[in-house]
Amino acid sequence: QVQLVESGGGLVQAGGSLRLSCVASGRISSNYVMGWFRQAPGKEREFVTAIFMSGTGIRYAESVKGRFTIAADNAKNTVYLQMNSLKPEDTAVYYCAAGSVTVLSSDWYDYNYWGQGTQVTVSS
16 A cells, blocks of 8 residues: 655745655555646646656646656655746645556546645745
8 A cells, every 4th residue: 555645835926936745655666657736626637747756757747847847766755846936827736646557647547546635825
């Protein structure tokens, strides 16, 4: 069983930065894909970014490319999401996810494990 715990959310002004962390406990191998998704009120869950725990591949949604950076620390079983130049439209609950898939999937149903989510609010 894998458990994921996110932290680092909060309230920030537009243009500001936040760093989210996701610590995984349990059996996470370097073959796992770790992803970040977000869900705003009244909207569907949206893919943000994903990375192989081995660090061999990364994928970003177009809406965050150039502003967000994902990184994985295998030794700590931790994935980070550095979010810069935040916009009000980035406001959402951010979820960490893990999946034993072979591609950097943007589909939420490919991920087996989910964290409880952390709120990110960007004020204008």
